[in-house]
Amino acid sequence: MNTLFPIFLKLEQLQVLIVGGGYVGLEKLTAVLANAPQTDVTLVAPEIRAEIHALAQQHPHVKLVIDVYNPSFLEEKDLVIVGTNDKSVNRQIQEDCKAKRLLVNVADTPDLCDFYLSSVVKKGDLKIAISTNGKSPTFAKRFREVLEEILPDTLQETLDNLQQIRNKLKGDFQEKMDKLNEITKVMK
Ligand SMILES: C[C@@]1(CC(=O)O)C2=NC(=C\c3[nH]c(c(CCC(=O)O)c3CC(=O)O)Cc3[nH]c(c(CC(=O)O)c3CCC(=O)O)/C=C3\N/C(=C\2)[C@@H](CCC(=O)O)[C@]3(C)CC(=O)O)/[C@H]1CCC(=O)O
Numbered sequence: 001m002n003t004l005f006p007i008f009l010k011l012e013q014l015q016v017l018i019v020g021g022g023y024v025g026l027e028k029l030t031a032v033l034a035n036a037p038q039t040d041v042t043l044v045a046p047e048i049r050a051e052i053h054a055l056a057q058q059h060p061h062v063k064l065v066i067d068v069y070n071p072s073f074l075e076e077k078d079l080v081i082v083g084t085n086d087k088s089v090n091r092q093i094q095e096d097c098k099a100k101r102l103l104v105n106v107a108d109t110p111d112l113c114d115f116y117l118s119s120v121v122k123k124g125d126l127k128i129a130i131s132t133n134g135k136s137p138t139f140a141k142r143f144r145e146v147l148e149e150i151l152p153d154t155l156q157e158t159l160d161n162l163q164q165i166r167n168k169l170k171g172d173f174q175e176k177m178d179k180l181n182e183i184t185k186v187m188k
């Protein structure tokens with residue numbers, strides 16, 4: 001049973017720390033910015049890949065710090081993603097986060113994660129997050145590609161129309177719900 005509870009974070013209102021500036025750091029920073037480009041992200045590592053520097057130049061809210069991790073980096077942070085190549089450092093950061101009740105993801109160690117990143121399907125305002133319960137990120141990626149292919153581009157128009165109708169509907173909550181369920185019946 002997949003007991004993960006999905007939520008959609010307003011990440012641009014939060015302070016994110018990424019520790020590690022290698023491939024994993026790049027992958028996770030890319031995932032954050034692809035969804036929430038204005039997020040305040042601090043990325044700390046003694047060595048930071050050139051692609052990360054390039055991303056930071058395009059995203060003014062990304063701050064790069066060339067340093068090794070120490071607990072002071074956790075101050076004022078809401079969410080932490082860890083991906084150094086030193087397992088003992090990763091474990092130490094996870095323990096520091098737990099002590100401060102910060103939510104933490106240790107990218108290559110599911111047992112140490114409070115949350116996983118998901119594969120994300122985007123069609124305009126529609127966003128679908130895919131989880132395989134950690135069983136196969138590659139399956140999640142492939143399934144994202146399948147959904148991206150089959151979802152029609154007209155979806156955004158449908159959502160915009162539905163929003164307009166929703167804003168215009170009069171009556172109490174139940175009446176509005178009945179009307180919206182009626183209009184969207186064709187989708188079944
Ligand atoms: C979805 C996505 C989101 C993202 O990262 O943005 C994501 N991984 C992606 C890609 C990917 N990651 C890996 C490969 C190589 C092939 C393979 O192993 O399959 C590929 C494929 C590729 O890159 O092509 C390696 C890998 N990943 C994890 C482990 C450790 C382990 O399983 O023990 C190892 C092995 C390390 C090793 O062997 O040493 C762990 C996790 N990866 C997760 C998410 C979480 C579970 C999500 C779920 O429930 O499915 C979880 C648990 C934690 C987390 O990272 O949050 C993103 C696809 C985005 C997209 O394209 O749509």
Ligand SMILES: NC(=O)c1ccc[n+]([C@@H]2O[C@H](COP(=O)([O-])OP(=O)(O)OC[C@H]3O[C@@H](n4cnc5c(N)ncnc54)[C@H](O)[C@@H]3O)[C@@H](O)[C@H]2O)c1
Nearest residue numbers: 020021022023024025045046047068069083084085089108
């Ligand atoms: N590359 C992948 O796709 C992948 C996938 C799954 C798991 N992993 C595992 O994840 C880990 C990281 O992989 P990678 O490819 O990003 O490694 P990498 O060698 O490219 O990068 C490691 C990063 O960690 C930083 N670092 C090391 N010690 C640090 C410290 N004390 N404080 C802050 N930063 C520190 C380094 O400066 C570097 O930026 C490895 O253990 C790897 O086996 C990698």
